[in-house]
Each structure stands twice: as structure tokens, then as C-alpha cells.
Amino acid sequence: MECRTDMPSVTLPCHQTMLRGVGVGRHGVNTNVFHPLVRPVPSLIDAARQRGLRTGSFYNWEQLRDLSDPGSLDVSHYCHAVDTAEGDQRVAETAVEHLERLDPGFAFVYFGHLDHVGHRDGWMSANYLDAIANADLCIGRLVEAQEGAGRLASTVVLVTSDHGGHERVHGTEMDEDMLVPWVLWGAGIRRGHAIEEQVELRDTCTTLAHILGVAPAPEWEGRVITQALAEPE
Numbered sequence: 683m684e685c686r687t688d689m690p691s692v693t694l695p696c697h698q699t700m701l702r703g704v705g706v707g708r709h710g711v712n713t714n715v716f717h718p719l720v721r722p723v724p725s726l727i728d729a730a731r732q733r734g735l736r737t738g739s740f741y742n743w744e745q746l747r748d749l750s751d752p753g754s755l756d757v758s759h760y761c762h763a764v765d766t767a768e769g770d771q772r773v774a775e776t777a778v779e780h781l782e783r784l785d786p787g788f789a790f791v792y793f794g795h796l797d798h799v800g801h802r803d804g805w806m807s808a809n810y811l812d813a814i815a816n817a818d819l820c821i822g823r824l825v826e827a828q829e830g831a832g833r834l835a836s837t838v839v840l841v842t843s844d845h846g847g848h849e850r851v852h853g854t855e856m857d858e859d860m861l862v863p864w865v866l867w868g869a870g871i872r873r874g875h876a877i878e879e880q881v882e883l884r885d886t887c888t889t890l891a892h893i894l895g896v897a898p899a900p901e902w903e904g905r906v907i908t909q910a911l912a913e914p915e
């Protein structure tokens with residue numbers, strides 16, 4: 683529950699850190715408006731595609747269209763609804779629809795309603811906790827669909843967040859903004875273990891690449907959180 687995100691603790695910069703395996707100081711995207719990287723760093727999606735895996739992205743905050751290079755996604759689906767719980771459910775249902783056919787090596791799924799409720803009603807407010815429960819149901823739908831397709835035994839799920847928040851804002855260096863959950867579950871993952879080392883959000887890219895057998899890009903600075911992996915049998 684204490685993965686450290688990046689500064690500024692806002693959505694697009696932190697997602698770039700999460701999926702490009704380098705900090706804001708290196709990728710340079712420091713606002714919610716994307717600009718092409720001066721010194722490019724491939725994202726996990728680019729690297730997965732390079733290795734020949736099918737890739738998908740499903741989200742309801744449109745700025746997340748720039749988490750990979752053009753041509754790296756087999757399916758990219760933006761759902762225009764972030765202001766209701768049903769908006770997140772629509773993202774989940776859209777993902778389920780596509781995942782069944784796509785059988786992706788890697789899929790990114792983003793539920794934005796939580797952030798919307800945080801700004802409207804406050805972080806950790808009753809409505810915020812309801813939005814978390816809704817996001818949890820949405821994740822359950824995805825897992826259920828993988829199970830239905832007979833793919834659960836080879837599925838790994840990583841649940842994390844780009845940032846936290848306090849009162850009705852985020853973006854500062856406060857722990858409330860900076861510390862996020864980082865939960866890894868599934869095939870080859872150690873069960874019932876609380877990770878003891880400090881996880882940084884950029885470790886998401888490198889750890890998932892390791893799990894997927896994708897070669898790490900030389901630019902990536904994140905580590906592989908081997909503590910989360912089960913001992914090979």
C-alpha cells in the first residue's frame with residue numbers, strides 16, 4: 683500500500699512514469715498535456731508490441747491515448763464517460779468484449795471515475811470509497827472474463843494508481859498524494875505476501891516486462907520487484 687509515485691503527482695506525468703519506466707525528470711511530461719519526448723523512451727506497450735505480443739488499451743480519460751507510439755496498439759478504446767460509476771463499468775465491459783477476441787499479451791485498463799469523485803467529494807469520502815468498490819467490481823469483471831475464456835492460469839493482474847489525493851486535490855509531495863497501492867496477483871506471483879522494499883511507480887514497467895518475457899529497454903530505470911515473484915518450482 684506504499685508504492686511511491688512521481689512528482690508532480692498528477693495523471694499524465696505519473697502514467698508516463700508507470701509505463702515508460704523512467705521518472706518525470708527523464709521523460710519530461712510534467713503536465714496533463716502530452717508532448718513528444720525530446721529523447722524518446724519506449725513504453726511497456728511499445729516493447730510488448732516489439733516482441734510480437736498483442737496489446738490493448740481501454741480508458742475514460744482521453745489524454746491517456748499517448749502512452750505508446752502510433753502503431754503499438756492492436757486495440758485502443760476511449761470511453762467518453764468519467765463522471766459516473768457506470769462510466770467505469772463501461773470501460774470494463776468494453777475491455778471484456780475486446781479481450782475475448784484479442785487475447786492480448788498486455789492490456790492497460792484505466793478507471794477514471796475515482797479521480798472525478800475525489801475532486802468532487804474529497805479523497806477518502808464516503809462517495810470516494812463507493813467509487814473504489816465500483817472499480818474493484820470492474821476489475822472483478824475482467825478477471826471473471828479471463829476465467830471464462832480459460833486463461834486465468836496464465837493471467838497476471840497488476841492493480842495500481844497514478845496518484846492519491848488529499849481534501850479535493852492532488853499534485854503535491856504529501857504522502858496522501860504520493861503513496862499508492864501496488865498489488866500483483868496471478869500466475870507466478872507470490873501469494874499473501876506484503877512487499878517489504880520500497881516500490882516506485884516506474885518499477886511497474888520493468889516488473890511487468892520481466893513477467894511477460896519482454897526485453898527491457900536500455901533507457902528504463904525501474905527495478906524488477908523480484909520479491910513479488912513466486913520461487914520457480
Ligand SMILES: [Zn+2]
Nearest residue numbers: 693797801852
Ligand atoms: Zn485528478
